[in-house]
Amino acid sequence: MTSPRQPLNRSEALHQQVARNIRNEIEAGILKDGQALPSTRELAGQWDVSVFTISEAMKVLMEEGLVISQSRSRRTVRAPTQPIQRAEFRSSQPHVIMVGGFAGSGKTELGRILARQTGWPILDKDTLTRPVVEAALELLGLSPNDRESDTYVNTVRPGEYEALIAATHENLECGNSAIVTAPFIREFGDAAWISRTIAQFSASHASTTLVWMYCDEPTMRSYIRKRGAARDAAKLADWSGYISSVGLDFRPVAPFHLVDNSASSAPLQEQAQDLLKSVLATEADG
Incomplete structure (x- = not known):
């Protein structure tokens, strides 16, 4: 368990940042075994880096056995264990893992990896609410990509989190554990909100684990630029x-x-894997 407000500051080489994000996408099942990667030049454009940086990132991934080179212009993902990684993970009581973090920190990728390792459902705020949120913003005369205005923050955003928590609670009532991913910035900074939410989940005999994703600023920026979402x-x-x-x-x-x-x-x-071991150990101690 980590004590609050423990600053971490790092600046990593660009090729290591790119390699890590591609590795995360492979481990999360976003990139599939046998899938062809874009060309070096295309990847350089996606990540807004030089072709040299991409070549160095590919060397890292090939040394790890996650990417194989079939020719100078064709590289493919190598993840033969992907189809069998998802094994049902049953605990003696439902468990909620709430993953928060800033944009580009990798919280969704971690959620997907946890879901693949456990078989638990992943409830991602954007996936569950984005179409309705965008429609609501347009009806309010705002851009569907607005995430900064007072109208979004005070009128629309609370409904997103209400829907997310309701979906989590519905799973718990069915005896299912859940992995819940969202920024949770305002929520994780509010001790009263945390206490209420944990108490609500406890009413369904569920235990709760909070997870905070840290990512250094250069890595966050490179990932956000690569994904190219209008809301960013x-x-x-x-x-x-x-x-x-x-x-x-x-x-x-x-x-x-x-x-x-x-x-x-x-x-x-x-x-x-370490996180899940900790969840099991906490459950056994309880």
Whole structure:
């Protein structure tokens, strides 16, 4: 268990950042075994880096056995264990793993890896609510990509989290564990919200684990630029202002597990396994 507000600061080589993000996508099942990767030049464009950086990233992944080179212009994913990684993981009581973090920190990738390892459903806020949120914003006369205005923050955003928690509770009532992914920035900073939510889940005999995803600023930025989501445009337009406003030293105000998604840290798959072992140990102690 990690104590709150434990700052981490790293700046990683670009090729290591790219390699880590591609590794995460393979481990999360986003990139499939045998799938052809884009060309070096195309990847360089996606990540906004040089072709040399991509070549170095590919060397790292090939040394790890995650990518194989079939020719100078064709590389494919090598993940033969992907189809058998998903094994049902039953605990004696339902468990909720709530994964929070800033945009581009890797929380969805961690959620997918946990879901593949456990067989538990993954409830991602954007997946569950984005179409309705975008329609609501347009009806309110705002851009569907708005995530900064007072109208979004005070009127639309609370409904997103209400829907997410309701979907989690519905799974718990059926005896299912759940992996829940969302930024949770305001929520994890509110001790009263955390207490209420844990108590609500406890009413369904479920235990709760909070997870905070840390990722250093350069790695976050490279991932956000690569994914090219319209909702991130305002962040990228004033990146220094955005980073200053969020504060990378933020940590939840309740006991939590820290997962470090910086390029030099352990692979997310290993950290996910350690997290699950901790969940089991906590359950056994309880």
